[in-house]
Amino acid sequence: MTGYLAKRLLWLIPVILIVAGITFILMHNAPGGPWDRDLSSRQVDPTAQRLLNEFYGLNKPLWRQFTAYMVGDTNTRTGKWVCGLVCGNMGPSYRIRGMSVQQYLFNPPPNRSFLYSKFGYSIRLALLALAFAILIGLPMGVISALKQNTWIDYINLFIATVGISVPNFVIAIFLIIIFASTLHWVSIVPLSWDEFNVWILPSIVLGFGVLARTARLSRATMLEVMRQDYIRTARAKGLVERIVVVRHMIKNAMIPVVTYLGPALAGLITGSFIIETMFGFPGMGRAYVTAISQRDYSMIMGTTLIYAILVAVANLSVDFVYVLLDPRIKLTE
Amino acid sequence: MRSKWFVVVSLLVLASFILGACAKAPAAPSQTLRVNLGSYPDTIDPQKSSFVNEIAHLKLMYEGLTRLDAKLETVPGAAEKWEYNSDATELTFTLRANLKYSDGSLLNAKRFEYSILRNIDPNTAGEYASITDDIAGAAEWRGADLAKATPEELAALKAAVKVQALDSKGNPCTGYDQKDCNTLKIGLKQPAPYFHTVMSLWVTYPAKQELIEQGGESWYVDPKFQLGNGPMVLSTLEPTVQGLFTPNNYYWRGTAKVNIEFRYITDSAVSFNAYKNGEFDIVPLAAEDLATVTQDATLNPEKMVYPGSCTYAFMFHQLKEPFTDQKVREAFAYGLDRAGWVTDVLKGLGSPTLTWIPKGFPGYDAQENRWGYDPAKAQEALAASSYGSADKLPEITATFSDTPRNRTRNEWLAAKYKEVLGIDIKLNPVEATTYTALTKDINTAPQMYILGWCADYPDPQNWLSVYWKTGGFGQRIGYSNPDLDAKLNEADSTVDPTKRMTLYAEAQKMLTDTAPVAFFWNNVNSYMVKPYVKGIQTTPMDSGWPGDIDPLSITIEK
Numbered sequence: 034m035t036g037y038l039a040k041r042l043l044w045l046i047p048v049i050l051i052v053a054g055i056t057f058i059l060m061h062n063a064p065g066g067p068w069d070r071d072l073s074s075r076q077v078d079p080t081a082q083r084l085l086n087e088f089y090g091l092n093k094p095l096w097r098q099f100t101a102y103m104v105g106d107t108n109t110r111t112g113k114w115v116c117g118l119v120c121g122n123m124g125p126s127y128r129i130r131g132m133s134v135q136q137y138l139f140n141p142p143p144n145r146s147f148l149y150s151k152f153g154y155s156i157r158l159a160l161l162a163l164a165f166a167i168l169i170g171l172p173m174g175v176i177s178a179l180k181q182n183t184w185i186d187y188i189n190l191f192i193a194t195v196g197i198s199v200p201n202f203v204i205a206i207f208l209i210i211i212f213a214s215t216l217h218w219v220s221i222v223p224l225s226w227d228e229f230n231v232w233i234l235p236s237i238v239l240g241f242g243v244l245a246r247t248a249r250l251s252r253a254t255m256l257e258v259m260r261q262d263y264i265r266t267a268r269a270k271g272l273v274e275r276i277v278v279v280r281h282m283i284k285n286a287m288i289p290v291v292t293y294l295g296p297a298l299a300g301l302i303t304g305s306f307i308i309e310t311m312f313g314f315p316g317m318g319r320a321y322v323t324a325i326s327q328r329d330y331s332m333i334m335g336t337t338l339i340y341a342i343l344v345a346v347a348n349l350s351v352d353f354v355y356v357l358l359d360p361r362i363k364l365t366e
Numbered sequence: 367m368r369s370k371w372f373v374v375v376s377l378l379v380l381a382s383f384i385l386g387a388c389a390k391a392p393a394a395p396s397q398t399l400r401v402n403l404g405s406y407p408d409t410i411d412p413q414k415s416s417f418v419n420e421i422a423h424l425k426l427m428y429e430g431l432t433r434l435d436a437k438l439e440t441v442p443g444a445a446e447k448w449e450y451n452s453d454a455t456e457l458t459f460t461l462r463a464n465l466k467y468s469d470g471s472l473l474n475a476k477r478f479e480y481s482i483l484r485n486i487d488p489n490t491a492g493e494y495a496s497i498t499d500d501i502a503g504a505a506e507w508r509g510a511d512l513a514k515a516t517p518e519e520l521a522a523l524k525a526a527v528k529v530q531a532l533d534s535k536g537n538p539c540t541g542y543d544q545k546d547c548n549t550l551k552i553g554l555k556q557p558a559p560y561f562h563t564v565m566s567l568w569v570t571y572p573a574k575q576e577l578i579e580q581g582g583e584s585w586y587v588d589p590k591f592q593l594g595n596g597p598m599v600l601s602t603l604e605p606t607v608q609g610l611f612t613p614n615n616y617y618w619r620g621t622a623k624v625n626i627e628f629r630y631i632t633d634s635a636v637s638f639n640a641y642k643n644g645e646f647d648i649v650p651l652a653a654e655d656l657a658t659v660t661q662d663a664t665l666n667p668e669k670m671v672y673p674g675s676c677t678y679a680f681m682f683h684q685l686k687e688p689f690t691d692q693k694v695r696e697a698f699a700y701g702l703d704r705a706g707w708v709t710d711v712l713k714g715l716g717s718p719t720l721t722w723i724p725k726g727f728p729g730y731d732a733q734e735n736r737w738g739y740d741p742a743k744a745q746e747a748l749a750a751s752s753y754g755s756a757d758k759l760p761e762i763t764a765t766f767s768d769t770p771r772n773r774t775r776n777e778w779l780a781a782k783y784k785e786v787l788g789i790d791i792k793l794n795p796v797e798a799t800t801y802t803a804l805t806k807d808i809n810t811a812p813q814m815y816i817l818g819w820c821a822d823y824p825d826p827q828n829w830l831s832v833y834w835k836t837g838g839f840g841q842r843i844g845y846s847n848p849d850l851d852a853k854l855n856e857a858d859s860t861v862d863p864t865k866r867m868t869l870y871a872e873a874q875k876m877l878t879d880t881a882p883v884a885f886f887w888n889n890v891n892s893y894m895v896k897p898y899v900k901g902i903q904t905t906p907m908d909s910g911w912p913g914d915i916d917p918l919s920i921t922i923e924k
Contacts, residue, residue, distance in 0.1 A: 063797070063799070063800065064797075064799070064800040064803045064804070065799035065800050065802055065803035066803070068493070069799050069802040069803045069806065070416075070802060076802070076806060076839075077416075077493045078495075078496040080495075080496065080505075080508055080509045081491060081492065081493055081495055081496060081508075084488050084491040084508075084512070085491045085493075087512060087513065088491050109512075109513050110489075110512060110513075128408045129408045129409060129584075130408070130409040130411060130414045130583070130584075131409070131411070131414075131582070131583030131584040131585070131586070132583070132584045132587075136584070142604065142605070143588065151605075202633070205636070206635055206636070206639070209636060209639055210639065213639070213640075213643055214639055214642065214643050217643075220640075220643070220645055221636060221639055221640040221643055221645055222402075222629060222631055222636070222637075222640045222645050222646070223607075224608070225607075225608075226607065307633075309606065310631070310632040310633045310636075311631065311633040311636040312631070312636070313606055313607050313608075313629060313630050313631050314606070315604070315605055315606040315607050319606070326797075326798055326799055327799070328799055
């Protein structure tokens, strides 16, 4: 198991290199740069632009900017060596002046724990959203399959179809109008993210899409498993229906669902942009989306690499969950 | 095995619940004005900021030597008076006696010397730094080649910048604790009788040197380093969630009566719902919600719509055919249905204009009525052009930043021009930052596109000289008019205010003479303000919320 883990972790290195390379080429091919402003604001003058390019090393050849990001380079001003990604330095953000990407994403406010960093907030919201998606989505799918073509199935299918086809900002407005504006159960814009109840709406909005997919996927795989020979065998053995369903059907039907949920969690962590624009949630999704249009190169690199690593780690965890679900699967070389 | 699966799920749930719930935040003071500002600022460093949301924070915490009042007149701020020498090449400020920061510490002229020099310093690389380039020696120091220049050369360049704090005897001040250091002398590289207005801008705000150095590169995020001299004090700043300001008891004009809380919800639908739900006192009003508000008897009186500080124009590239021909430009200017645009497209959130300097700003020309919408004249002008008719024109492409809103807008314009002039305009949507990059270079600037200019400070010099002088922003569409340059140079260096304004008025007429672009519309500021919020004073130059020109006059009467 340890060997397997080590091997999989080592695979991360080429993955990071390739993702970084492709991202770097793509973002530098997009016209414009970090000092090009939205046209409604005053543009940066040529002298300031030159100074900023020099300061951040953007005047150097592209290959050197890439090696500077990955390995490091000497700073032209100070003459000191600045270590790059290999030392965990994700470079300075070009828009959030004076802050490095890792500071921006991983540093909590003063006197707060890591959970209060942007990354920490995003992880917490993603876990809640995932919990919501699993707790509601799985039973929905299972019950739909067991009661196929009944009204319960149709209602569940309807909810799942809504979840997949309606964008989450529309769902958010809908929920806001019902629960905040009409019923006044929660406030729309939380005054503080330290209270638990303010997390409910955002996690529902964020998790709804995953819930819908989980429900559909688990329904489909359940239906497939239900028709397998071993289910008939189990029934023929005289097992109680509950045991047949829980031990033989659900467990076997879970493998594709788990495969989907791993990367989905990575998507939930980085995908909270809508939640941030709507509820002022202090997560990392905004950095992820706005960095692209702002051409904040190091932020684009940083967030893309984090996403890549999250997907890789999620897939790795999925492999470990397989072992729990199916004793035939072994993690070996 | 079953139990293992349940353990995994329950641990996940439990973990997220524990992580989500924590200690409660302290209760907010009773009288707090809750403003939804929109985007959270990227930086709140006075010498590095340039966006409206950044400036909104800075204006509460700091005050410049001068400030703008509700009529956009430049009035004394930290300085009680100022005077120019006879040819307006030297500007001397006298600070108020016993000025204090919000912690009660002394604020003397040396602090302003530091902040102005910090703005020019090439090491700061401020994005708005060029605004003080009129100071003698500023452009030279700021433009120094840091990689090649020796420390001695840089020190000499810094020493040549004519900004100096002086004590009561006229000697250079020695430190930040010197009580009689109340004079700040600024040498200008050419006559600049508008420069005292520039000194009201945020780039000169006196953040403390020792706190900036102590806090490091990202000092500005920590309220304990944001010690200012403005009407409010930053009490807490939780990124993207909340910024809370409390009154500064040491502010020379008096103490504010409310706390001000900024929130950062960018989604206009959520913001508007939260306003209706009583969670905000002031929110921006988006065009989408205007109809709802107007039809609602309760909400309608709460809307606050007033002129903004930007002029938008249809830019024509003067060096690209067919806009090299003045008659074609005239045809396009006559053919532009500005009133229709404001009603149909902007849904009333804007006002049509035929001038560059907007209404409400010094230098506005209320008499100007040339090139207004007139289909018959548009057709005449096109017929009189060297092309003669629409079918002989080369292909015309309108370029714009690709958003659903801009697509609709440009389709509307293309349809209008088709109707009035029979011209088929090709639409060319491009990604937002790509669009900005294109418009910055005379060679890549599109043939025709919509572009706006918003005032940095309320003076015709900022509208006319900064934009339309050769070498300014207007050169990006190939505009260069030596006669206009001469007129503007004369106006810029004229000390007598009346004569100066006459010269600018003449210059603006000269600009409009050749119809270089089609002046189009002025933006409006539009907000929703709860009826119990009293004493809001608005100006076209409000940064992000109404009332920021004078937070002292705001009260909440519930």
